[in-house]
Amino acid sequence: MSTRIGRLSGLMLLLFGALFVNLNLIALVQADDLATHPSNRRLIVREYQIERGPIIVDERAIARSIQTDGELRFLRTYPEGPLFAHLTGYYSIVLQRSGLEAALNEQLTGQPTEVVAQNLGELFGARGQPGNAVELTISQAGQEAARDALAGREGAVVALDPVTGAVLVSYANPTFDPNPLSSHSTAEISEAWDQLRDDDRQPLVDRAIRETYPPGSAFKIITAAVALESGLDPSSPFPDEAVYDVPQTTANIGNLPGSPCGRGGSISMQDAFRFSCNPVFARLGVELGDRALIEQAEAFGFNRPPPYELDVAVSRIPQELDPPATAQSAIGQRDVRATPMQMALVASAVANGGELLRPHVVARIRDPSGRQLSGPDSGRWTEGLLDGRAVSPRTAAQLQQMMVEAVERGTGGAAQIDGVRVGGKTGTAQRGATPDVWFVGFAEDRIAIAVVIPDAGEGATGGRAAGPVARQVLVALLGADA
């Protein structure tokens, strides 16, 4: 029996050897993956040992960490609740992170979470060393004005500084309260989450940057830019027709009331722009050609993801258009889609003399001692092999003049502000049951703005619905500026 017992113990030795090899694989080879697995709560507990840096707007924290007695040492709170929710995002033990909390996690933690203390010594070393403070370019007054002006309606407002590309306002309705999602109670989180997820209005979607809408007549800024770049003038005459007979189709393009824009006969491009004349711009698009239109839209940032701290949905114009599609695209219909952020970039390029800038929301990052670690990510948007110039300074100046005319004596009248040179273009795009309406414009070279109110209701127009919102936000920003 001795040899058999020997063999049996050999087998057991083999089994134990397999255990040992497997243990080595887990503790050495797979260790990093296991230690940093999203479902490994240790990571969260370790991460919550760190006092995360605040996110600051106008010298006040809109996201800050407060100490608790619990196992998770710091609780993330958002004193303004829903106002900045789409920007900050949430910081959750269940849902992880979103928004800037996710995008700037390493800065806010002060170190990449993935290499946070793996053992006791490092843990003690890391303790008491808070993360960095992130200061935003956002204006509290502007953000509040956007909220108040939308007054609960679905919609979004994006305002930029046309000189620097700094984002002054980025607000979308509906929004959500990040506080319950960032709570330390799993039950509270899942209750809030379920409610948000089941909400048909989709409050978690940041309509300012994550949703695209047909820009409608607001796209005529781009069509006009193609015309001006091709050598035409604002005073160039066009036939003033009630309906433009689009080639290759019977679906012709007319004005909403079904009459000419002016007195009939002939109309200047400037007046056609001011009255948002569909036949003129549809004809312009077809005559200038789809290539020119697409290239101009791309020079303004279409078909490329904007360089921004948060993910921005790509605004689209199809790569190839037949004449009927060109005619409709020229007035911002058919398959053209833009985010409010993109339209604000268009307005910004017009206002600053033709430069396409990198939008950014971080003004600077400071370490806990107040030392500045980094500044804004500013400059021209040259990603995608374009030179960051949307139009020539001459074209930009002419577009500015046309947009100012549209506000002072045209469809954008609701955005007028006494003593301030406001320019803009309205848009009223037919998509769903009721129109999506826009106002895209600027106040001098200080603010570029885009407002969208999707599905704005029966008979709504960009001028009547979006214009007043833009005005209210501009006033708040200018007041805050002064």
Place this chain on the structure above:
Amino acid sequence: MSADAATSRAAAHPRGREARLLVFAVALTVGAGLLLGWSRQPGLSATALVTGVSLAAIALVAHLTVRTGAPHADPVLLPVAILLNGLGLVFVRRVDLATGSELAPNQTVWTAVSVGVLCAVLLFLRDVRSLGRYQYTFGFATIGLLLLPLVPGITAGIINGAQLWIDLFGMRFQPGEVAKITMMVFLAGYLERKRALLSVANQRIGPLLLPAARHLAPVLLATGMALVILAGLRDLGSALLFFGAFLAMLYVATGRLAYPALGAVTFAGGAYLAYQMFGHVRVRVAIWLDPWSRVTDEGYQLAQSLFALGTGGLTGTGLGFGRPQDVPFSATDAIFVVIGEELGLLGSSALLLLYLLVVVRGYKIALTARDEFSTLLATGLTTILALQTFVIIGGLTRLVPLTGITLPFVSYGGSSLLTNYLIVGLLLRISDDSRQAVLGRRRHHRGGT
């Protein structure tokens, strides 16, 4: 003095060696307990000292009993058992600290009770072979013990999906644990008697040569019943142990590889049947193949085990700095990963080596036992311990599907602790018998010249 003489003197005085190893085991336990206490608050932990003193007293009683009851017994088994038991006490306390439970005091009481039973075995069971006479009694006792949790009045009902416990005198007990031993005694006795018959294979089934069915019937019947009961009680881990130990003993007794081969086929068939019949078996296998897609529900335990070990890495988080509260059943089935997290790969490997030491010693005792019954019993008991260690550690590390059984000596649980000390007691008794026989012969031989 020649080296040979020194060796023989050490072998002649195994109790001195045992005493030194016991001091080491108790010191290690006290040290670990103090470290654990220090991780909570600086200073010497009273709990650690009280536990240490209790364990020292228990070890002293056991040592003195071995001195009188089994003076020539193996000197390594008891210290390793006490060390594993001591580490178990420290880590059960560790889990208490994390989850607010109060298990460690209970486990200390159970340690005293279990070592008491070990002492009783050494004092009152002077000859292991006397057990062989009651093999059928042990056979029936096995079935009775396994059925006990189904008896109304004493059953503790279904806990964690299995009906394995009884409540007696305010204590919760798992009779299936003790059934492992009664089963091994039955098999050892039966196989000793029938081994000649079973070794003669004259029946051909396919490529396999097997003995006549009637010789095999009682063994297959007893094991089959045990397996059916265990499958019925949903204790798959124990079923695996019984079956594995049964095959190992059958092979050792008869020397015919046909038995394990047939066993493997039967096992494959049984596994397939169980997979088809029981939803919980299918779930277990699915978790084993892919725990990550069910990380929040069925795969939670396995995922948490792997997280703990992965987080521990090579050197561990340090005693008291892991997160046992994240791991389900951290004091019982999963205590190995608590140790792995806090002591790292180094600590868990050391633990593995301790078990290997027990297993190697056990088989050595089987090899040197003076009669076939003792050899078979020692083989069976050692195989049970080895397989149990393999199945639970392998399960927690995703080497094999996870089934809930205890880690010998370390996991919280009185029945398990008691059973393991009983096994050690029997192994000590067998090793004492064989040493005594050798010494007797030598003395006799010396007297003859």
